[in-house]
Amino acid sequence: MKPWNIEICDVTLRDGEQTPGVSFTRDEKMTIAALLDEIGVEVIEAGFPVVSAAEKECVAAIARAGLSARVCCLARALKPDIEAALDCDVDMVSIFFATSDLHIRHKYRKSREEVLEDALDMVEFAADHGVQVRFAAEDASRTDPAFLIEMYTRGVERGANLVSFADTVGCLTPLEIHAVVTRLLGAAPLPLCIHCHNDLGLATANTVTAAAAGAFQLHTTVNGIGERAGNAALEQVLAVLRLKGGVDRYDLTRLQEISRLVARASGVAPERTRPIVGENAFAHESGIHIAAILCDPTTYEYVPPELVGGERRFVLGKHTGRRALEHVAKAYGFDLSEEEARWVLEQVKQKSEGKCSVTREVLCSLLRAAKEGIVQ
Ligand SMILES: CC(=O)SCCNC(=O)CCNC(=O)[C@H](O)C(C)(C)COP(=O)(O)OP(=O)(O)OC[C@H]1O[C@@H](n2cnc3c(N)ncnc32)[C@H](O)[C@@H]1OP(=O)(O)O
Ligand SMILES: O=C(O)CCC(=O)C(=O)O
16 A cells, blocks of 8 residues: 655644643753654644744744754744744744635735735745745635635745645534545645644544545644644544554654653643543453453454553453453462452452442452452
8 A cells, every 4th residue: 555645744832832721841842842753743833933032932942953853833924923933943934824704804804815915925025035835724624715726826836835724613524624625636736734623523533534635744733732622633643644544654652652741741631531642542441352352452452552652451340351350360470260250250340330449459459368268
């Protein structure tokens, strides 16, 4: 299979930091950028320099850190924003403007044509300064596609290297994003970036569907953090690229590490059931599952834990079966008779049904009791 032709632009340090209440320190930003670079992400969006003097300083520090990744930052279609980006020595500036009539009406109080003309002048201004330019359509998903095609085509004529489609309010489904990406690339076969928000829980699905339809640059954030319900998750997108897209150049074994790093720095912990990085992503309790996993883990694990730096974990509780119990007991040095196993299993289920978690200590005291003949 021919691997999908894509690159990743991780926007944790910009859109991820727009998660309400989140602000990364310079050290945190530098550490996250370095780990993204080691994972093999091609572009790191380091921030939005006009936000503050400290933000500008962080973007410049990351741009000058000698990473293999290209460093990018955000700018409105305004000269001071682009000048601030140029001061930071970034490789790429992402010049965005909102393209939907709804946004244009409320935010700019100008016609579509006037807003586009102003933005094109800014694309040319940035390109003339020797920096790569991404020309980004905010709220693209609610924009007239004919206007997007005009914007992209004219943007490239004026010096843009990449064009971007943002599902800013996360309103598309995978079928819809497939249709629009196919239509845009059919009319303007340009390097298209895709930036999906998660308001309907579809950001990752939309991002990988766009990639399958030919989009080139995929925007992600670690743990899917970001505005409102967040963005497409880096760890999920990379897992799909590996398992479905034939892309094997990223170091997925660092995903749990970067997830923990971003969780600590952001204060936003991934939920237990989160794919790839959640505490339960590779945990099993059901007896039927564990009995099969003991023969072959692929029976109940599509993503191998070792692929993404994770570890399989067996939890004992209400749903435990005999084979799982015997396996765990053996790992703790106990060989159980049939009678002993039956008794311990009953105790495990009762404790769990009474909301007492069956920790290693609890289990070991049951195992000892069984061996000491307390079996009824
Ligand atoms: C979809 C996205 O994620 S876009 C990025 C969102 N990120 C942020 O907003 C980052 C944090 N923001 C900030 O720190 C501040 O809002 C700043 C520094 C960017 C701007 O602050 P202020 O100058 O005080 O403007 P304020 O935030 O009140 O309003 C935004 C202004 O930017 C204008 N604007 C918004 N987007 C664009 C654009 N792409 N191109 C040109 N102008 C724009 C708005 O029309 C508005 O202009 P107005 O003041 O003339 O009405
Ligand atoms: O498309 C981009 O590169 C950025 C736009 C963005 O952040 C958004 O619309 O949510």
